[in-house]
Amino acid sequence: MADGMIHVFGHTNPDTDSISCAITMANLQNQIGREAQSYRLGEINKETQYALNTFEFKKPDLLSNLDNNTNVIMVDNNEFSQSVSGIENAHIQMVVDHHRLNLQTAEPVHCIAEPVGCASTIMYKLYKQDDVTITPKIAGIMLSAIISDTLMFKSPTCTEQDKITAERLAKIAGIDLYDYGYKLLEAGTDISSYSGLEIIHIDSKNFQHKDLKLTISQINSSNLEEVFKRKPEIEQAIEQRIQTENIDLFIFLATDILAANSKAIVLGNKTDIFEKAFQTKLISNTALLKGVVSRKKQILPAIIETLEQKIQL
Amino acid sequence: MADGMIHVFGHTNPDTDSISCAITMANLQNQIGREAQSYRLGEINKETQYALNTFEFKKPDLLSNLDNNTNVIMVDNNEFSQSVSGIENAHIQMVVDHHRLNLQTAEPVHCIAEPVGCASTIMYKLYKQDDVTITPKIAGIMLSAIISDTLMFKSPTCTEQDKITAERLAKIAGIDLYDYGYKLLEAGTDISSYSGLEIIHIDSKNFQHKDLKLTISQINSSNLEEVFKRKPEIEQAIEQRIQTENIDLFIFLATDILAANSKAIVLGNKTDIFEKAFQTKLISNTALLKGVVSRKKQILPAIIETLEQKIQL
Numbered sequence: 001m002a003d004g005m006i007h008v009f010g011h012t013n014p015d016t017d018s019i020s021c022a023i024t025m026a027n028l029q030n031q032i033g034r035e036a037q038s039y040r041l042g043e044i045n046k047e048t049q050y051a052l053n054t055f056e057f058k059k060p061d062l063l064s065n066l067d068n069n070t071n072v073i074m075v076d077n078n079e080f081s082q083s084v085s086g087i088e089n090a091h092i093q094m095v096v097d098h099h100r101l102n103l104q105t106a107e108p109v110h111c112i113a114e115p116v117g118c119a120s121t122i123m124y125k126l127y128k129q130d131d132v133t134i135t136p137k138i139a140g141i142m143l144s145a146i147i148s149d150t151l152m153f154k155s156p157t158c159t160e161q162d163k164i165t166a167e168r169l170a171k172i173a174g175i176d177l178y179d180y181g182y183k184l185l186e187a188g189t190d191i192s193s194y195s196g197l198e199i200i201h202i203d204s205k206n207f208q209h210k211d212l213k214l215t216i217s218q219i220n221s222s223n224l225e226e227v228f229k230r231k232p233e234i235e236q237a238i239e240q241r242i243q244t245e246n247i248d249l250f251i252f253l254a255t256d257i258l259a260a261n262s263k264a265i266v267l268g269n270k271t272d273i274f275e276k277a278f279q280t281k282l283i284s285n286t287a288l289l290k291g292v293v294s295r296k297k298q299i300l301p302a303i304i305e306t307l308e309q310k311i312q313l
Numbered sequence: 314m315a316d317g318m319i320h321v322f323g324h325t326n327p328d329t330d331s332i333s334c335a336i337t338m339a340n341l342q343n344q345i346g347r348e349a350q351s352y353r354l355g356e357i358n359k360e361t362q363y364a365l366n367t368f369e370f371k372k373p374d375l376l377s378n379l380d381n382n383t384n385v386i387m388v389d390n391n392e393f394s395q396s397v398s399g400i401e402n403a404h405i406q407m408v409v410d411h412h413r414l415n416l417q418t419a420e421p422v423h424c425i426a427e428p429v430g431c432a433s434t435i436m437y438k439l440y441k442q443d444d445v446t447i448t449p450k451i452a453g454i455m456l457s458a459i460i461s462d463t464l465m466f467k468s469p470t471c472t473e474q475d476k477i478t479a480e481r482l483a484k485i486a487g488i489d490l491y492d493y494g495y496k497l498l499e500a501g502t503d504i505s506s507y508s509g510l511e512i513i514h515i516d517s518k519n520f521q522h523k524d525l526k527l528t529i530s531q532i533n534s535s536n537l538e539e540v541f542k543r544k545p546e547i548e549q550a551i552e553q554r555i556q557t558e559n560i561d562l563f564i565f566l567a568t569d570i571l572a573a574n575s576k577a578i579v580l581g582n583k584t585d586i587f588e589k590a591f592q593t594k595l596i597s598n599t600a601l602l603k604g605v606v607s608r609k610k611q612i613l614p615a616i617i618e619t620l621e622q623k624i625q626l
Binding site for chain 1: 410411412413414415416417418419420421422423424425426427428609610613614617618621
């Protein structure tokens with residue numbers, strides 16, 4: 001077993017939950033007497049920066065690769081394809097996640113995965129279990145993650161547990177849940193200063209299932225038309241990513257939280273899989289997906305199911 | 314999400330922990346108001362039968378395949394290759410395990426994996442968390458699993474938590490831990506009535522790592538010489554398994570708990586991987602592995618590490 005400080009981090013293209021979990025898990029480890037530090041695997045988005053500013057956290061240091069046998073805790077992610085370079089040779093001490101499982105380890109590890117809306121909801125429970133005080137600052141950053149991941153409780157991934165936890169955390173943080181929540185989400189929807197490549201990079205995840213290399217990128221917006229004014233630029237950026245990363249299927253989703261719809265731009269040589277999965281026909285590479293807001297619960301399972309059917313045929 | 318009764322089961326070639334966890338998890342689900350039933354994925358070994366007899370449990374029904382979308386809870390295992398036919402299309406509700414992780418799901422699942430010596434140690438915690446009474450019978454079967462998996466606390470996989478849990482369970486069950494424990498382990502070492510094929514089947518697990526199809530079979534014995542009197546018969550059985558199942562590397566371990574050694578018979582076309590992993594030379598297909606008693610903690614990681622090095626070269 002490796003010695004030394006535990007590196008705690010979420011997924012690449014970190015969202016508010018990945019950053020929050022890294023901070024709160026490193027703090028939890030410190031409180032129970034273990035040396036640990038939080039890291040980020042990429043740039044901080046505007047929503048996360050708003051949360052960090054509000055609760056007065058510095059952004060974690062950037063981590064771009066791991067030395068062999070580094071002690072790590074993976075939070076809000078368990079897939080190596082969404083983790084840091086060198087993760088294959090790290091010593092994984094613990095995994096706390098709420099995504100599908102796609103993990104192969106050589107030795108047994110401590111893994112807590114629950115199908116809740118936000119990994120920070122699990123972090124809250126771990127603080128309770130270990131009897132570690134949740135300070136107003138810690139409560140604030142946990143709460144930000146729950147608001148972000150559940151889209152203010154509107155996502156189908158949201159559970160009663162996420163909601164109850166958020167309400168408790170708002171009390172500890174001493175803030176108005178809904179007032180702060182909408183300000184936080186609003187902070188993340190401003191894409192005016194981003195290039196096309198930056199827009200599709202804000203919250204982009206790569207998946208490998210069987211032979212398919214899939215990327216699903218998502219942004220939230222209260223004004224889908226405004227996003228689609230920049231369609232040519234976004235398409236060009238997607239084509240560029242497809243070329244350089246050999247992606248088979250790239251799905252870009254602009255999600256309107258309040259309307260609970262997503263409008264997709266889909267490119268690659270396997271767009272038929274998308275069309276089959278959602279029984280739709282792409283027009284100018286786009287489709288409106290009514291009631292679809294969750295990559296994890298709605299997009300990815302539909303794609304995987306379609307792939308599995310294809311294989312069985 | 315699928316409806317209907319939850320099927321609870323451990324791994325194929327069930328050991329005492331797999332049977333115990335299936336029984337105690339199904340009971341836990343029943344106690345919290347969910348319809349669930351325990352199953353076994355193979356014949357009951359003599360040790361497990363001794364435990365079932367002592368605490369007056371009937372053996373669970375045999376399960377040989379699953380209908381699509383059946384609700385399942387996987388206990389003491391998370392690898393499809395060691396599970397029931399049809400598991401790929403089941404609706405996995407929960408996983409409780411203490412082995413390495415090798416699981417790919419389409420959707421998020423509830424997974425509790427801890428690097429403890431026995432999955433029943435985790436089951437004990439779940440009863441406590443859910444505030445469900447542990448009856449003397451349930452305590453007895455949980456305890457049997459811990460004794461079995463940790464080889465009466467002598468395995469390197471055993472943790473302080475396993476030991477403390479076993480002591481608490483012995484009190485609830487109202488039995489003498491060590492007296493019962495050695496009787497239980499002794500019941501499992503009698504191979505006199507088994508054929509060669511049966512001997513290598515008692516506790517045999519299949520692994521697939523990269524291109525390697527690996528089987529590791531293990532028996533406990535207080536008298537390794539007696540086991541090795543039957544070497545020709547065991548070798549013949551292994552060759553037969555290798556042929557019919559296209560196994561690349563078959564490792565059979567006879568483990569002497571008290572001496573903390575294992576004597577291996579190794580066959581297949583990839584025995585060089587074994588020799589490299591343990592820096593040993595097989596003589597007449599055998600090697601003595603001093604201090605090696607755990608498949609999970611000592612054999613499998615060494616093989617995987619060797620494979621990974623081979624790939625990097």
